[in-house]
Amino acid sequence: MSEVILKAEGLVEVYGAGTPFEKTAVNNVSFELYENEFVGVIGHTGSGKSTLIQMLNGLIKPTEGTIYFRGEDVWAKKYDRRMLRSNVGLVFQYPEYQLFEETVEKDIAFGPRNMGLNEEEVALRVEQAMHFTGLSDKLRESSPFELSGGQKRRVAIAGILAMRPRVLILDEPTAGLDPKGCSEILANVREYQREERATVVLVSHSMEDVAANASRVLVLEKGNLKMLASTQEVFARGEELMKMGLNIPQITRIFLQLRARGHENLPSVLSPEEAIRCLDAVTGGGRK
Amino acid sequence: MIRDVTLGQYFPGSSFLHRMDPRSKILLMVFYVVTLFLGDTALSYGLLLVTTAAVILLTRISLKFYLRGLKPLLFIMVFTGILNMLYSDGEPLFEFWIFSVSWNGIFSALFMILRIVLMVLIMSVLTYTTSPLLLTGGLERLLHPLTYLRVPVHDFAMMMTIALRFIPTLLEETEKIMNAQKARGADFESGSLVRRAKALIPILIPLFVSAFRRAEELAVAMECRCYEGDRKNRTRFVEYRFTWRDLVGALFCAALLVGVILLNRVIVWNGVGV
Amino acid sequence: MSVIEVKNLSFRYSEETDFVLKNVSLSVEQGEFVAVLGHNGSGKSTLAKHFNGICLPDEGTVQVCGMSVDADSDLAAVRRRVGMVFQNPDNQIIASVVEEDVAFALENLGVDHDEMHRRVREALEAVDMSYYAKHATYKLSGGQKQRIAIAGILAMRPDVLVLDEPTAMLDPKGRAEVMQVLHKFHEAGMTIVLITHFMDEAAQADRIVVMNEGEVLLEGTPHYVFQNAGLLWSVGLNVPQSTELMFLLREEGYKVPLAILTEEECISVLDDLLAGRIEREGL
Numbered sequence: 136m137s138e139v140i141l142k143a144e145g146l147v148e149v150y151g152a153g154t155p156f157e158k159t160a161v162n163n164v165s166f167e168l169y170e171n172e173f174v175g176v177i178g179h180t181g182s183g184k185s186t187l188i189q190m191l192n193g194l195i196k197p198t199e200g201t202i203y204f205r206g207e208d209v210w211a212k213k214y215d216r217r218m219l220r221s222n223v224g225l226v227f228q229y230p231e232y233q234l235f236e237e238t239v240e241k242d243i244a245f246g247p248r249n250m251g252l253n254e255e256e257v258a259l260r261v262e263q264a265m266h267f268t269g270l271s272d273k274l275r276e277s278s279p280f281e282l283s284g285g286q287k288r289r290v291a292i293a294g295i296l297a298m299r300p301r302v303l304i305l306d307e308p309t310a311g312l313d314p315k316g317c318s319e320i321l322a323n324v325r326e327y328q329r330e331e332r333a334t335v336v337l338v339s340h341s342m343e344d345v346a347a348n349a350s351r352v353l354v355l356e357k358g359n360l361k362m363l364a365s366t367q368e369v370f371a372r373g374e375e376l377m378k379m380g381l382n383i384p385q386i387t388r389i390f391l392q393l394r395a396r397g398h399e400n401l402p403s404v405l406s407p408e409e410a411i412r413c414l415d416a417v418t419g420g421g422r423k
Numbered sequence: 424m425i426r427d428v429t430l431g432q433y434f435p436g437s438s439f440l441h442r443m444d445p446r447s448k449i450l451l452m453v454f455y456v457v458t459l460f461l462g463d464t465a466l467s468y469g470l471l472l473v474t475t476a477a478v479i480l481l482t483r484i485s486l487k488f489y490l491r492g493l494k495p496l497l498f499i500m501v502f503t504g505i506l507n508m509l510y511s512d513g514e515p516l517f518e519f520w521i522f523s524v525s526w527n528g529i530f531s532a533l534f535m536i537l538r539i540v541l542m543v544l545i546m547s548v549l550t551y552t553t554s555p556l557l558l559t560g561g562l563e564r565l566l567h568p569l570t571y572l573r574v575p576v577h578d579f580a581m582m583m584t585i586a587l588r589f590i591p592t593l594l595e596e597t598e599k600i601m602n603a604q605k606a607r608g609a610d611f612e613s614g615s616l617v618r619r620a621k622a623l624i625p626i627l628i629p630l631f632v633s634a635f636r637r638a639e640e641l642a643v644a645m646e647c648r649c650y651e652g653d654r655k656n657r658t659r660f661v662e663y664r665f666t667w668r669d670l671v672g673a674l675f676c677a678a679l680l681v682g683v684i685l686l687n688r689v690i691v692w693n694g695v696g697v
Numbered sequence: 698m699s700v701i702e703v704k705n706l707s708f709r710y711s712e713e714t715d716f717v718l719k720n721v722s723l724s725v726e727q728g729e730f731v732a733v734l735g736h737n738g739s740g741k742s743t744l745a746k747h748f749n750g751i752c753l754p755d756e757g758t759v760q761v762c763g764m765s766v767d768a769d770s771d772l773a774a775v776r777r778r779v780g781m782v783f784q785n786p787d788n789q790i791i792a793s794v795v796e797e798d799v800a801f802a803l804e805n806l807g808v809d810h811d812e813m814h815r816r817v818r819e820a821l822e823a824v825d826m827s828y829y830a831k832h833a834t835y836k837l838s839g840g841q842k843q844r845i846a847i848a849g850i851l852a853m854r855p856d857v858l859v860l861d862e863p864t865a866m867l868d869p870k871g872r873a874e875v876m877q878v879l880h881k882f883h884e885a886g887m888t889i890v891l892i893t894h895f896m897d898e899a900a901q902a903d904r905i906v907v908m909n910e911g912e913v914l915l916e917g918t919p920h921y922v923f924q925n926a927g928l929l930w931s932v933g934l935n936v937p938q939s940t941e942l943m944f945l946l947r948e949e950g951y952k953v954p955l956a957i958l959t960e961e962e963c964i965s966v967l968d969d970l971l972a973g974r975i976e977r978e979g980l
Contacts, residue, residue, distance in 0.1 A: 189602065192606060194602055221608055224606070227603045232596075232629055233604060235625045235629050235632075246607040246608050249609060249610070250608055280632065
């Protein structure tokens with residue numbers, strides 16, 4: 136078992152306390168994240184996902200509860216929360232809207248420079264981050280504003296990777312991208328996770344993406360933590376998810392319905408490849 | 424923080440004031456402010472205070488929002504108040520250094536603060552009860568005669584409409600960008616003034632880029648909806664019609680003016696009325 | 698009758714750049730629901746911008762509702778017939794109040810007061826947003842904003858509705874809301890052109906046009922287009938998982954039909970397969 140890297144204990148976030156607009160965005164949420172794991176976070180718009188992830192890197196102070204990074208309370212008096220933000224990197228939705236520098240290189244270097252690293256180290260980090268996000272070296276001197284939408288997104292993500300976060304949180308990193316762009320970005324993220332042995336938290340509306348990448352899934356509904364279990368287990372509870380108005384991968388849904396039609400020996404599957412293996416096993420086919 | 428700014432905000436509703444014609448609301452507000460500056464005794468201010476309170480109650484918008492609207496002006500109010508107190512004639516009550524404070528000064532300071540408060544409140548009443556579109560529409564129509572002097576009244580009104588529409592969007596965007604840069608280790612809270620000003624660059628540039636992109640897209644979207652500027656046969660969704668409400672409002676303001684002028688002449692306190 | 702008729706259209710944004718559209722021909726029939734599918738940069742949005750004269754052809758011709766769209770045409774007249782909805786709902790809402798925004802086009806067209814109010818009411822009803830008529834636009838959800846934008850176009854009573862990735866920035870709920878509205882319009886006889894890169898949305902159309910590198914790559918019914926999964930993959934597109942599964946089963950030698958689109962179709966094929974009713978090669 137890997138070690139716990141981030142721990143949330145009884146997190147509560149109340150907005151506008153004492154006003155008629157009082158709203159509990161996150162309600163008593165506790166969980167642990169382990170080193171080098173890939174966790175998917177699913178839930179409706181307004182389920183508290185974005186509040187929760189901003190609490191994890193110290194941008195929002197929880198009304199109640201504690202967050203521990205490597206065992207240390209991040210809201211303790213002398214805790215360096217700017218350092219925390221480089222350790223727990225957060226890629227916001229549509230991160231390309233935060234680009235501001237003249238060149239791609241300078242923009243990616245913004246994070247590492249804020250960390251107070253020396254120029255040599257900054258240059259190294261920039262190079263690595265560009266490699267992880269599949270940005271060609273030729274783009275170094277280009278203006279980030281002249282790139283295509285997909286490339287801008289990569290530069291923005293590289294800006295976070297260059298801080299070399301131990302936990303990488305991504306809020307809808309593929310929103311608005313076409314299928315090819317989506318799968319490339321997710322492959323980049325997986326590569327970062329593998330090479331840096333980092334923890335990844337992926338917030339997504341695409342159940343197919345979550346199913347294909349995450350090993351555990353956290354389900355939020357109206358600020359409450361509804362499920363936290365292996366991806367298999369969570370999507371096997373497809374009917375519950377659908378009752379919450381959440382979707383499940385199409386292939387999982389198809390297999391659930393086949394089971395309801397009497398094919399009870401079928402397991403729950405997460406991808407078409409897995410579905411093929413199951414069908415082969417059940418029909419006793421075996422490979423040619 | 425940024426969200427505390429309420430002036431210029433609109434609270435939908437259907438109160439008496441919401442349903443008045445925006446043109447008469449604008450005119451009557453100007454009239455009211457003039458009346459406000461005519462008042463100069465405790466009694467006339469009492470009357471103005473009571474009528475303003477009544478108008479605020481009529482809007483059926485929580486008092487809290489009005490108070491919040493006053494907050495950003497606190498400094499200006501205190502500053503002008505103190506200036507007024509220190510620089511007015513009258514029998515000195517006490518003196519220190521080069522200043523002398525008199526009853527007269529204290530009262531004129533109080534009146535000055537009251538004037539500003541009431542003025543802000545009545546302007547809030549106008550913006551809180553009138554949708555920005557109605558407000559700019561009303562202004563456009565009131566200023567229409569200026570088009571004969573080749574003033575592009577319609578264009579200004581359209582610019583206002585769009586600016587008002589995008590204020591909340593851009594505020595939200597500012598907050599998002601700030602958080603995104605904080606997540607990259609940006610520090611807006613410490614360091615010298617120069618450093619802090621420099622720290623704003625990562626916020627301002629993305630904000631400008633985004634505002635220009637929005638403007639471009641909006642322009643295309645407006646063209647797609649057949650917008651061609653101020654065409655002759657352009658019609659309006661909101662037809663402005665004066666009703667009995669506007670008559671009541673006008674009579675109310677006229678009565679208020681008469682009341683203030685009359686009360687100004689009643690001297691209750693020696694030295695207070697001039 | 699063709700509502701949109703594009704012939705040999707070529708276009709580039711400036712003389713120094715490459716052609717974004719290369720010799721594209723396409724027609725859309727009255728009452729048809731056409732999806733234009735393609736990856737980012739395939740030219741699909743640029744094509745859409747020719748339908749109401751935001752872009753004008755460098756070569757070739759574009760005709761909508763019998764009017765040709767070029768530098769000499771009355772673009773306001775074209776735009777009244779061909780309504781256009783864009784990706785970012787925030788950047789196409791002009792007014793701060795819902796009903797006033799929906800009325801914007803009608804104000805510009807000089808529609809008289811009573812007629813304008815009637816059309817605004819109808820348009821809001823059509824997108825199921827009547828309840829929000831007097832609400833502030835900026836407080837709505839993405840899906841609601843997009844429906845307001847659609848209502849604003851619908852109020853002009855256009856002949857064709859062109860939507861340029863209207864769901865790209867929405868969450869699943871918002872996407873479903875918008876698609877539902879489109880189906881309702883389609884059933885009522887409206888011609889719809891939906892630009893998208895979402896396969897599940899394209900699958901709901903009568904016909905799909907796949908764009909790649911500024912050219913029409915593939916065109917036909919959803920069943921036909923999704924049979925070509927290999928080709929779609931090669932140009933950076935995707936197929937629904939149900940279609941992908943059929944594809945994989947074929948590779949395994951099962952004689953399953955490739956033209957699978959809906960979940961129901963897929964389930965009934967798998968039902969057959971599990972019951973041993975589908976043959977397999979090589980066994």
